[in-house]
Amino acid sequence: MSSGRSNIEVKVKGEEYGLNKQLSKSLLDIYPGIYFINVGYTYFDILWTRLQEKGSRKCTPIRDEYQLIHFFDLNNDVMPVAQFAKAELPILESLVNIRNRLTALKKDRKEYIKASDVQSIYSQVIKLITKLNDAREEEEPILGPPNRVDTTLDDVMQLLSLFFLTIGKNKESPATYCQLATIRQLLSHLDESGVYTQNDLKPFQDRLTHLSAIIKRDRENGKHPDQMTKFLLRRLEDCERIYRNLVSSLSVLSVELVPIHQRLVAIRRQLAAIVSKDKPQKQEIKPLLEELRKIDGKRQDGKFLGPGGSSVPPGQAILVGLLEECFEIVQDVNARRDDVAIPLKPIFDRLTEIRMQLERLVLTHRWTLRETDLWNYQLSLQEIDKMRVDGKWVDSEGNQPGGQFALLYLLRRCHGLLYRLISSSEPISEELMPISNKLLTVKKCLNEVLKHGNDFTPRDLYPYHLALYQIDNLRKDGKFYSDDGSIPEGQAIVISHLEECHALIEQMQEGINSSDEDDDVDEDDDDDDNSEEILEDGLQPAQPLPTHSSVPPSVTLAPPTSTLASLAIRSNDSASSQGTTSSSAPAINIPLRSTAAMEPTESTSTSLDTANASQPDQQ
Numbered sequence: 001m002s003s004g005r006s007n008i009e010v011k012v013k014g015e016e017y018g019l020n021k022q023l024s025k026s027l028l029d030i031y032p033g034i035y036f037i038n039v040g041y042t043y044f045d046i047l048w049t050r051l052q053e054k055g056s057r058k059c060t061p062i063r064d065e066y067q068l069i070h071f072f073d074l075n076n077d078v079m080p081v082a083q084f085a086k087a088e089l090p091i092l093e094s095l096v097n098i099r100n101r102l103t104a105l106k107k108d109r110k111e112y113i114k115a116s117d118v119q120s121i122y123s124q125v126i127k128l129i130t131k132l133n134d135a136r137e138e139e140e141p142i143l144g145p146p147n148r149v150d151t152t153l154d155d156v157m158q159l160l161s162l163f164f165l166t167i168g169k170n171k172e173s174p175a176t177y178c179q180l181a182t183i184r185q186l187l188s189h190l191d192e193s194g195v196y197t198q199n200d201l202k203p204f205q206d207r208l209t210h211l212s213a214i215i216k217r218d219r220e221n222g223k224h225p226d227q228m229t230k231f232l233l234r235r236l237e238d239c240e241r242i243y244r245n246l247v248s249s250l251s252v253l254s255v256e257l258v259p260i261h262q263r264l265v266a267i268r269r270q271l272a273a274i275v276s277k278d279k280p281q282k283q284e285i286k287p288l289l290e291e292l293r294k295i296d297g298k299r300q301d302g303k304f305l306g307p308g309g310s311s312v313p314p315g316q317a318i319l320v321g322l323l324e325e326c327f328e329i330v331q332d333v334n335a336r337r338d339d340v341a342i343p344l345k346p347i348f349d350r351l352t353e354i355r356m357q358l359e360r361l362v363l364t365h366r367w368t369l370r371e372t373d374l375w376n377y378q379l380s381l382q383e384i385d386k387m388r389v390d391g392k393w394v395d396s397e398g399n400q401p402g403g404q405f406a407l408l409y410l411l412r413r414c415h416g417l418l419y420r421l422i423s424s425s426e427p428i429s430e431e432l433m434p435i436s437n438k439l440l441t442v443k444k445c446l447n448e449v450l451k452h453g454n455d456f457t458p459r460d461l462y463p464y465h466l467a468l469y470q471i472d473n474l475r476k477d478g479k480f481y482s483d484d485g486s487i488p489e490g491q492a493i494v495i496s497h498l499e500e501c502h503a504l505i506e507q508m509q510e511g512i513n514s515s516d517e518d519d520d521v522d523e524d525d526d527d528d529d530n531s532e533e534i535l536e537d538g539l540q541p542a543q544p545l546p547t548h549s550s551v552p553p554s555v556t557l558a559p560p561t562s563t564l565a566s567l568a569i570r571s572n573d574s575a576s577s578q579g580t581t582s583s584s585a586p587a588i589n590i591p592l593r594s595t596a597a598m599e600p601t602e603s604t605s606t607s608l609d610t611a612n613a614s615q616p617d618q619q
Contacts, residue, residue, distance in 0.1 A: 087135045088149045091128055095152045098124060102159045106372040112431045113372070115167045115486060118160070122174060125156060129227045154181070157231075158378060165371040165422070168429035168489025173218040173232055176211045180235045182378075182419045183207060185385075187242040189412050192391060194249075194321060195268050197261065201246055207423065208243065212236055254313030256306045260295060261315070264322040267292060271329045272409035278352070280333055289330050296323060329405050341401030344393055347384060348403065351410035354380060358417035366437055371425055374418060381414055428490030431482055435471055436490065439497035442467050446504040458512060464505055471498060 098121060105117065132149065146154075161178035169175055183204060190196045215236060219229040253261060267288050274284050298304060302320070306313045340348045354377060361369050387393060392400045393407060428436050442464055449456065474480060478495075482488055 091132050092149050099156050113166050118163045126225050159375050162372045165425045166430050168427050170427040173215045173224050184239045185415050197265050253315035256313045257315050268326050275406045276409040292326050340403035343395040343401045344403050354414050429488035431488045432490045432494050436494050442501050
């Protein structure tokens with residue numbers, strides 16, 4: 001990389017290309033010495049396209065105090081962007097417009113995302129992919145890095161894929177794209193670091209098999225156009241190629257050396273976790289360093305010997321490389337006085353912030369996460385990853401500051417958390433997710449009551465009856481409907497939760513009835529004796545009291561005796577608070593989930609039933 005930026009003396013006022021003063025809000029302050037800036041897509045694409053003819057390769061716009069946009073040429077960019085044919089320019093402009101529409105739709109929290117809007121945009125993307133393929137078939141294929149059309153199409157597909165997850169269409173082909181992109185990123189990092197075992201690769205194999213089945217099933221059923229299935233299959237084959245390379249690299253490792261290899265990988269990850277702390281303590285390194293020295297002491301003439309010491313098993317290079325890297329990390333920590341070098345401190349702080357936010361979402365994503373929100377994290381991680389030169393971050397002079405291991409650990413950890421959130425998404429529409437969460441809470445409470453086996457009365461069951469009645473009242477003809485009359489995805493899962501709750505209540509009701517029958521037998525014997533005495537006196541027998549419901553509507557109940565039961569009446573939807581008794585079920589009208597990150601509390605933790613997606617730690 002060059003020692004600095006070369007100003008190509010291009011200054012453009014925003015108004016010249018129809019831009020407004022919002023341009024300044026879409027640019028973040030750039031850190032000195034860091035070749036990175038988070039740019040608003042709309043303005044960057046328009047300006048970059050216009051200035052492409054003026055000799056600029058990949059430009060980074062920076063705002064000055066006069067609201068002018070300076071374009072700086074990165075002569076030796078990490079990810080050079082190839083020029084594209086003029087025939088692809090209309091396709092690029094259409095893709096940029098679609099990306100802007102998706103971004104605006106993602107930011108709109110006033111309404112739920114409608115499946116019809118997503119399908120409409122999806123149809124437009126299919127047409128653009130078809131045009132792009134036709135345009136490139138007429139020209140000779142250009143070998144080299146992806147051009148601006150390719151990168152923009154990748155952005156559109158990742159964002160569109162997250163929209164499919166948001167509306168609950170997880171088992172359709174377009175929803176697999178963002179997962180494939182994240183898996184490819186994780187596999188690439190594993191290939192780069194070499195710190196992995198066969199157990200780490202197994203979850204990726206299972207996930208790729210699952211995604212492959214979805215794509216091939218849709219292709220056989222003709223559910224999506226051939227252009228889309230071919231596009232996704234190429235992405236799938238790319239991931240499978242990297243996976244096969246990782247497996248083949250481990251195949252040279254002898255069985256005798258596998259235990260040592262697994263232990264070195266574990267030590268390497270522990271060291272990376274220690275280094276990534278804000279202020280790593282050298283005392284934490286000492287026990288790991290002693291263990292590394294013991295492993296190093298097992299070598300003879302630099303080789304690990306097999307049983308009996310008579311053979312040299314294959315796979316020595318893998319173990320020696322891991323061992324030397326572990327010693328290098330220890331040396332880096334001992335020699336480093338500051339936490340992270342000053343030029344890398346902004347990246348370290350940003351990665352730490354992203355990791356904390358993703359870890360919080362892992363706990364609270366059922367209540368706070370809209371899948372499209374993950375796009376911002378994906379974008380930030382991609383931009384930070386592109387800043388590396390030959391796998392390292394460099395300063396303005398091309399040097400490699402200290403703290404590389406800490407940044408790599410944080411980057412891979414963030415990618416792992418992002419993959420976990422994407423893969424744990426359930427095939428339930430955003431509109432039905434509040435109902436699903438409430439049913440899971442009720443089911444959790446009922447199971448806890450049954451597990452403890454304490455005596456409970458009909459009064460304790462009333463909150464559960466009320467909660468289920470409110471949810472049942474939202475259905476029409478056995479289905480939940482949106483405000484626009486459409487049927488959201490996830491009906492079968494939500495109805496299954498509802499039936500399970502009813503079954504649990506019936507089970508508890510049977511226990512109450514059996515105990516009441518035993519009490520009634522004793523009371524009936526006493527009543528028969530008393531009635532005979534009354535009749536002998538010439539009085540009429542007492543008339544039975546009128547039968548009422550267990551809890552009349554006019555009766556105000558005291559708080560339920562069970563603390564768990566009180567959780568069942570908590571509702572996040574407005575229909576629950578009104579308690580309507582109409583026989584015709586209204587359409588769903590549930591407020592949106594909060595966008596703020598919600599801290600886990602005692603009440604929310606009882607319904608935490610997240611999908612345990614396999615996610616290996618990426619160090």
